[in-house]
Amino acid sequence: MVTITDVARAAGVSRSTASYAFSGRRTISTVVRDRVAAAAHDLGYTPNAGARALKTSRTHVIGLLAQFLPDEFAPAMLQYMLGVSDTARDLGYDILLAIDDDGVGALRRLTSSRMVDGVVLLNVAEDDPRLPALRAAHQPGALVGLPRDCRGVDVFDLDFAEAGRLMVDRLVRQGHREILLVSQSEDVVARGGAYVWRHQEGALERAARHGVQLTCVFGASAQPEIGHQLDRLLTDHPGVTALMLNNEAAAAALPGVLGGRGLRVPEDLSVVGRYSRELAETFALPFSAVESAPDVLGRMAVEQLVRRIERRGPDEPHTVRLVAPTLVDRGSIGPPPTP
Amino acid sequence: MVTITDVARAAGVSRSTASYAFSGRRTISTVVRDRVAAAAHDLGYTPNAGARALKTSRTHVIGLLAQFLPDEFAPAMLQYMLGVSDTARDLGYDILLAIDDDGVGALRRLTSSRMVDGVVLLNVAEDDPRLPALRAAHQPGALVGLPRDCRGVDVFDLDFAEAGRLMVDRLVRQGHREILLVSQSEDVVARGGAYVWRHQEGALERAARHGVQLTCVFGASAQPEIGHQLDRLLTDHPGVTALMLNNEAAAAALPGVLGGRGLRVPEDLSVVGRYSRELAETFALPFSAVESAPDVLGRMAVEQLVRRIERRGPDEPHTVRLVAPTLVDRGSIGPPPTP
DNA sequence: TCCAATCGTCGAACCGGTTCGAATGGCGTG
DNA sequence: CACGCCATTCGAACCGGTTCGACGATTGGA
Numbered sequence: 001m002v003t004i005t006d007v008a009r010a011a012g013v014s015r016s017t018a019s020y021a022f023s024g025r026r027t028i029s030t031v032v033r034d035r036v037a038a039a040a041h042d043l044g045y046t047p048n049a050g051a052r053a054l055k056t057s058r059t060h061v062i063g064l065l066a067q068f069l070p071d072e073f074a075p076a077m078l079q080y081m082l083g084v085s086d087t088a089r090d091l092g093y094d095i096l097l098a099i100d101d102d103g104v105g106a107l108r109r110l111t112s113s114r115m116v117d118g119v120v121l122l123n124v125a126e127d128d129p130r131l132p133a134l135r136a137a138h139q140p141g142a143l144v145g146l147p148r149d150c151r152g153v154d155v156f157d158l159d160f161a162e163a164g165r166l167m168v169d170r171l172v173r174q175g176h177r178e179i180l181l182v183s184q185s186e187d188v189v190a191r192g193g194a195y196v197w198r199h200q201e202g203a204l205e206r207a208a209r210h211g212v213q214l215t216c217v218f219g220a221s222a223q224p225e226i227g228h229q230l231d232r233l234l235t236d237h238p239g240v241t242a243l244m245l246n247n248e249a250a251a252a253a254l255p256g257v258l259g260g261r262g263l264r265v266p267e268d269l270s271v272v273g274r275y276s277r278e279l280a281e282t283f284a285l286p287f288s289a290v291e292s293a294p295d296v297l298g299r300m301a302v303e304q305l306v307r308r309i310e311r312r313g314p315d316e317p318h319t320v321r322l323v324a325p326t327l328v329d330r331g332s333i334g335p336p337p338t339p
Numbered sequence: 340m341v342t343i344t345d346v347a348r349a350a351g352v353s354r355s356t357a358s359y360a361f362s363g364r365r366t367i368s369t370v371v372r373d374r375v376a377a378a379a380h381d382l383g384y385t386p387n388a389g390a391r392a393l394k395t396s397r398t399h400v401i402g403l404l405a406q407f408l409p410d411e412f413a414p415a416m417l418q419y420m421l422g423v424s425d426t427a428r429d430l431g432y433d434i435l436l437a438i439d440d441d442g443v444g445a446l447r448r449l450t451s452s453r454m455v456d457g458v459v460l461l462n463v464a465e466d467d468p469r470l471p472a473l474r475a476a477h478q479p480g481a482l483v484g485l486p487r488d489c490r491g492v493d494v495f496d497l498d499f500a501e502a503g504r505l506m507v508d509r510l511v512r513q514g515h516r517e518i519l520l521v522s523q524s525e526d527v528v529a530r531g532g533a534y535v536w537r538h539q540e541g542a543l544e545r546a547a548r549h550g551v552q553l554t555c556v557f558g559a560s561a562q563p564e565i566g567h568q569l570d571r572l573l574t575d576h577p578g579v580t581a582l583m584l585n586n587e588a589a590a591a592a593l594p595g596v597l598g599g600r601g602l603r604v605p606e607d608l609s610v611v612g613r614y615s616r617e618l619a620e621t622f623a624l625p626f627s628a629v630e631s632a633p634d635v636l637g638r639m640a641v642e643q644l645v646r647r648i649e650r651r652g653p654d655e656p657h658t659v660r661l662v663a664p665t666l667v668d669r670g671s672i673g674p675p676p677t678p
Numbered sequence: 679t680c681c682a683a684t685c686g687t688c689g690a691a692c693c694g695g696t697t698c699g700a701a702t703g704g705c706g707t708g
Numbered sequence: 709c710a711c712g713c714c715a716t717t718c719g720a721a722c723c724g725g726t727t728c729g730a731c732g733a734t735t736g737g738a
Contacts, residue, residue: 001453001724004724015688015689015724016689016726017687019726019727020726025727026685029687032686047452049452049453050388050392050723051723051726053389053725054693054694054695055692056725056726074617074621078414082438086438094449095435097434100428108385110433113385114388115433252623255594256598283622343696354718355696355697355718358696359696359717362697364696364697366715366716368715371717387693387694389693390695390696392723393722394694394695394723
């Protein structure tokens with residue numbers, strides 16, 4: 001491996017001069033700088049990341065803590081990861097990926113060994129056990145997902161309460177009076193996925209205000225259970241004219257269920273979901289949906305994290321940013337059928 | 340940050356003694372070892388990864404080079420990543436994730452700055468431009484995907500030719516005489532996805548031997564195009580009694596298409612795909628399929644890579660391992676309908 | 679003409695580990 | 709009692725960068 005010593009020798013200067021020639025932190029004559037650059041190029045020199053990190057205590061690596069839980073929709077998580085990864089690359093950072101059942105352990109390992117300059121936590125739960133560990137580590141962290149206690153971290157999430165309101169408003173405006181909301185599985189809620197509650201409460205609040213009937217159920221997260229469940233729900237609630245889905249697996253299963261029952265959308269049933277544009281395209285999900293914007297959230301988290309890393313600003317106040325939901329119209333919302 | 344010097348001071352020993360107490364590379368009295376361990380525990384000591392890497396020139400990090408190409412099915416790629424990540428963790432390695440349009444640049448960056456001990460390349464093409472860069476880097480590499488030139492690397496892939504044979508054999512044994520094979524998009528082939536050819540040639544060989552008609556087409560990779568295309572194909576080839584899919588998007592779209600045409604599987608049409616068990620479960624894909632085993636391939640790649648990293652065996656001969664395909668029966672293959 | 683300021687460069691220390699050679703002390707043995 | 713051996717421990721060098729203080733050579737101003 002070629003080191004800066006080799007470059008310095010080839011250029012006939014001292015190591016420190018070579019270093020300054022690269023960093024430009026002191027004035028170096030142009031002839032020397034060119035000679036150093038030429039030598040580096042000829043020898044194929046790249047600085048050793050470990051050595052540099054040791055001295056500067058900056059690794060230019062961001063830890064990405066993801067978790068793939070059995071009752072969650074893996075491809076949705078992927079979208080967040082891609083958003084984070086792309087942004088990091090744009091800002092000159094690499095991603096150390098920790099997909100670990102033991103998220104706390106992984107977090108501690110990365111931070112305490114100084115492998116990373118900061119971390120992004122995905123899928124943060126109401127009382128996420130990783131948060132105390134993050135606060136103990138003296139490294140900045142950005143979250144995707146809204147915990148109860150946001151002290152000391154930057155937080156980004158979709159405004160799920162507003163999403164619930166938006167979906168109900170939209171359906172009621174079309175004339176629907178009996179709506180069924182299928183949320184994520186109860187396990188997700190039990191694990192602290194408070195966004196399910198926030199969404200549901202936003203929806204219930206608006207339903208009450210409009211005086212319409214909103215039935216809330218937790219949906220299964222696996223196939224084919226969720227399909228059977230949807231079928232059963234449609235049988236049990238014949239008066240329902242609109243379906244709200246806060247559950248990707250349900251959205252994926254619904255076309256098959258509708259086909260089986262011979263129902264057309266939106267003529268027989270209106271449907272509004274909550275998933276990303278990417279997901280809709282990959283799986284041909286034909287429903288209007290609130291955009292969950294994983295790429296945007298991932299990007300915001302990384303940008304804020306890098307700002308905090310580079311501007312050394314643990315003092316600067318921390319952010320909690322809830323992104324306003326937008327509804328992507330795919331034509332699955334219409335007036336209720338006339339009986 | 341607490342360093343080994345702090346620990347040594349707290350334990351009343353020299354830095355080297357503390358280091359030996361941890362590594363056990365020299366005999367240290369039990370009382371001293373215990374004192375050092377206690378001090379380390381009290382102070383919350385974790386060795387600095389950069390410093391250790393600098394001295395040992397081992398980072399315990401593996402580079403994972405993935406690429407999400409526009410005409411490929413992202414969730415399928417995710418399965419490989421998870422296999423790699425899980426195995427790495429089991430073996431005590433972390434994953435540096437590089438999802439980069441410029442795969443060559445990313446590879447060079449990771450290897451020449453010594454951020455990683457070795458790399459896993461996913462989605463390797465016939466003449467993958469990353470391979471020359473990998474050979475130039477003096478780091479071991481393991482590939483998932485079979486390139487033309489396998490020198491200097493360990494290669495793992497599904498035996499796609501055998502998969503093609505297996506699928507045809509199975510259909511012919513049931514009595515099918517007119518089969519339609521929908522492969523990946525032509526763009527994938529153009530980019531060097533030779534596995535599409537290998538699969539197709541295996542299938543054609545067997546079809547010829549059995550004297551049955553096999554029509555091969557390249558399918559679109561995006562929704563909803565692939566669905567429309569499948570619909571058109573079924574119209575244009577009314578004699579076809581069995582469908583072979585080497586295209587995840589097609590498998591995802593097919594249930595909708597079949598529903599639209601009122602076709603039942605396997606009574607009206609037999610279907611056999613090629614995708615992983617995971618994918619089948621996530622999207623409720625109801626078709627029998629050759630298991631693409633991304634988790635197994637990812638695992639094998641990492642295990643071999645770590646073996647080569649740790650046993651310093653660039654001399655040991657390199658492997659090319661084609662995994663034998665297995666067919667997972669989901670009941671979508673039956674005899675052709677009687678006219 | 680002399681002194682101070684500036685420019686360009688070098689040497690050395692340091693980051694936090696690991697590891698080699700040597701020093702210390704206790705023990706058994708001839 | 710002298711010797712050598714072994715078990716422990718320490719000091720110092722090194723990995724490959726960065727950075728501070730110092731120094732010689734110019735240059736400018738008084």
